[in-house]
Amino acid sequence: MPQRNVSTLIALFTGYMQNGLQDEILDLFFQMQCEGIRPNSFTFATALASAAAQGELQKGRMVHGQLIKSGNESAVFVCNSLMNMYSKCRLIKNSKLVFEGMEYRNSISWNSMMAGLVSNGSYSEALKLYFQMRAEGIKPTQSSFVTAINICSNLKNLVFARQLHGCVVKEGYGLDGNSLTALLVAYIKCAEMEEAFKLFTLMAETRNVVSFTALIGGYIQNGNNDKAAILFSEMRKDGFDPNDFTYSTILTAAPMISPYLIHGLLIKTRYECFPSVGTALLDAYTKVGNIHAASMVFENIEEKDIVAWSAMLGSYAQAGDTEGSIKLFKAMAREGVVPNEFTLSSIINVCAGITAAVDQGRQFHAESIKFRQHDNICVSSALITMYAKKGSIENAYKIFQKQSARDLVSWNSMISGFAQHGYGKSALDIFRDMEARGLEMDDITFLGVIMACTHTGLVEEGKRYFNLMVKNHGICPTMEVYACMVDLYGRAGKLEEAMKLINGMPFEADAMVWRILLGVCRVHRNVELGEIAAENLIKLEPQDSAAYVLLSNIYAAAGEWEKKGKIRKLMDDRRVKKEAGLSWIQVKNKVHAFIASDTSHSLSDQIYRKLEEIKLKLKEKGYVPNTNFVLHDLEHEHKEALLAQHSERLAIAFGLISTPDGSPLQIVKNLRICGDCHTVIKLVSEIEGRNIVVRDSNRFHHFKGGACSCGDFW
Structure with missing residues (x-):
């Protein structure tokens, strides 16, 4: 060489x-x-x-x-x-x-230093440097103005942005495309859409894909999706090809703007393979409920980053697809992608779902420890929620105590967790701790507190917290809070007060409120109010079986068999299907499901033999079946047989023959546990020496030594 x-x-x-x-x-x-x-x-x-x-x-x-x-x-x-x-x-x-x-130093030196501060998030320091530059008599260049305007955007400083606009014009940069685009972005970030639109109109000769995209994003951020769609069309008509950022922006407007329409354009341009665009598209499909399309888009992304994996995991989570979520997480691990806090919190939230097995949540808790993310606030908050929903309130509280920092989600999850498990005093203690620390609260906080009062019969306490929320904290009660107050009054037998509250609400009661009122009317056998609640519920949700079944049960409990028959006929005429009672139990990583009088299980003979054994021991304890909970006009002996074969009893019997003596059992039921089963499970917990947790549609019941955490109030 x-x-x-x-x-x-x-x-x-x-x-x-x-x-x-x-x-x-x-x-x-x-x-x-x-x-x-x-x-x-x-x-x-x-x-x-x-x-x-x-x-x-x-x-x-x-x-x-x-x-x-x-x-x-x-x-x-x-x-x-x-x-x-x-x-x-x-x-x-x-x-x-x-x-x-x-x-x-020349102007480039000042610009480089300002730009460096901006890129590292030191916006206030960058602004001071701009003023220092002016004080030292350095004349700003076009680049100086663009950087300074970007500082205004990040600080959302509208006053200074307007001053800079004047300087830009004065210094002869009034027609410069970069300066005008930067000003456009600043006005949008400061929520001054009127000024942004005026400026955009003046930019007729200097518009580019960046300015179009900025304004489209501004409209979307301010809820004007229709205008965003119109501008997107105008952009294409004017000959400007959208780039990946444009597509990612317009897709955030889903479902108002159809992802199917945008997808067609993406296929032509191959942008769907870009991670940012593909992720935005699958997120858009998730919003419209098309998880299959979201999955297809995910597969087409060429270089999947952690954001894409997290988005797809979130899609499965939103759809309640536990199996799909877990498979995806394992595929991510095989690809060598390290999960971040958002990925882990998503999969942990999936494990809180009703169909997820208990051990799956523990498995992903271990994963969070492995990747040193368990102390991250969003992961630890998800763990609290997961353990509370899976029946392990003790583990939830341990994590809560270990949190080095807590956000509102952590506090709210712990309050509602204790409330759902029947530990009202513990829930109120957490709330008082929040009060003592002067922490911010929201409607979810008070919903949890009132729920705690509801599940422990503290009516006056619940009313006090409701008034505290409105008068002291200025929080407007949501429909969920009103529904909880109706439940509070109803469970305590104060049905007239519950109805008075409904009539005084600032908005029309929804199906949830009427369903709760109807449920408590069933418990207290109030036919008159039950008919009103059922009529309103049927108007709102004519295909919801709960309205018909609960009213039918009210009539049956009152011995009004003719009215009950009419309701059942109405169900048949409208083709309304009654939701079947189901109970689940997990044994050795496998979930077993049962319906009442089920004989399909492979161990069915052994299950029924165990039930007969339990029946004899119950009689020795003086148990007498409460056949009032069988709402059919049948012979007494037949009613007793039906009670003995409720789905939760079958699940418990299976658990007793399939697990070691003394080990705890956990049952999930999709409907409210009946009073007779509640009595039986209390006795079984004493007879068999087992701790039994039952999660029904309303709450958790912890049975131990012949007693229940709900105090027989549920």
Whole structure:
């Protein structure tokens, strides 16, 4: 190879730079040292720019070391490159040291330092630097104005943005596309859509894909999806091709803007394969409930990042697809993708679902520990919720106590968790702790507190907290809060007060409110109010079997068999199907489901033998079946037989014959547990020496030693 000199190398540096060959530039720079060729200011600046572009901090520092030895560190454009390198490598302190040590600074120096501060999130400091630059008499360039306007955008400083707008016009940049686009973004971020639209109108000659995308995003953020869709169409008509960011932005407007329409455009342009666009598209399909389409989009993303994996996991979670979520998480692990806090919190939330097995939640708790994310606030809050919903309130509380920091979700999850498990006093203790710390509360906080009062019969306490929420905290009660108050009054037998509350609500009661009222009318056998509640519920949800079944049960309990028959006939005429009572139990990582009088299980004979054994022991304890809970006009003996074969009893019998003596059992039921089963399970917990947790449609019941955590109030 012929002897190379500086001129030859500069030509090579220039060629590499023009072709974006950053690695070759750095390799060539260090090769120069080996060949004894001294770099000049140009080669130093180029090498630093390459290190900045690649985020190569170590190599950038090596170039800096050579620069100090060479004595070229005083050159302004070299110092500017050095500042830029440290800023891009997230070492803003080093960048500031270079800036402060410069003997002479030009406008590029100030711009580079401001841009570095902005890119590292130091917006207030960048703003101070702008004012310092002006104070030292440095005239801002077009780049200075763009950076300063970007600072306004991030700080949402509308006053300064308007001042800069005036300066831009005064300094002759009033028609500059970059400056106007930056101003447009600033006005949008400051929620000044009127000014943004006026500016956009004036930008007729300088509009580009960035300005169109910014305004589309502004409309979407302000809830004007229709205008966003119109502007998107105008953009295409004007000959501007949307880029990946445009597509990602317009897709956030789903379901108002159909993802199917946008998807057609993406297929033509191949943008659907981009991670950002593909993720936005699958998220849009998730919003419209098409998980299959979301999954197909996910498969087509060429380089799936953690955001794409998390989005797909969220899609499965939203659909309640436990199996799909877990399979996806395992596939992610096989691909070597490390889960982040959002991925882990999503999969843990999936494990809180009714169909998820208990051990699955524990498995992903272990995963969060493995990846050192268990202390992350969103993960630990998800763990609290998961354990509370899976019946392990003790584990939920342990995690709550260990949290180094807590957000409102943590506090609310713990309050509602204790409430659902019947530990009203513990829930109220958590709330009082929040009060003592002066923490912010919301309607979810008070919903949990009132629920705690509801499940423990504390009517006056519940009323006090309701008034505290409205009068002291200025929180408007939601429909859910009103429904909980109706439940509070209803469970305590104060049905007239419940009806008075419904009539005084600031909005029309929804199906949830009427369903709750109807349920408590069933418990207290109030035919008159039950008919009113059922009539309103049927109007709102004519295909909901609960209205017909509960009213039918009220009539049956009152001995009004003719009215009951009419309701059943109405169900048949309207083809309304009664929801079957189902109970689940997990044994050895397998979930077993039962319906009343079920004989389909492979161990059915053994299950019924165990039930007969229990029946004899119950009689010894003085148990007498309460046949009032069989709402059919049948012989007494037949009623007793039906009670003995309720789905939760079958699940418990299976658990007793399939697990070691003394081990706890956990049952999930989709309907409310009946009073007779409640009595039986209390006795079984004593007879068999087992702790039994039953999660029904309303709450958790912890049976131990012949008693229940609900105190027989549910």
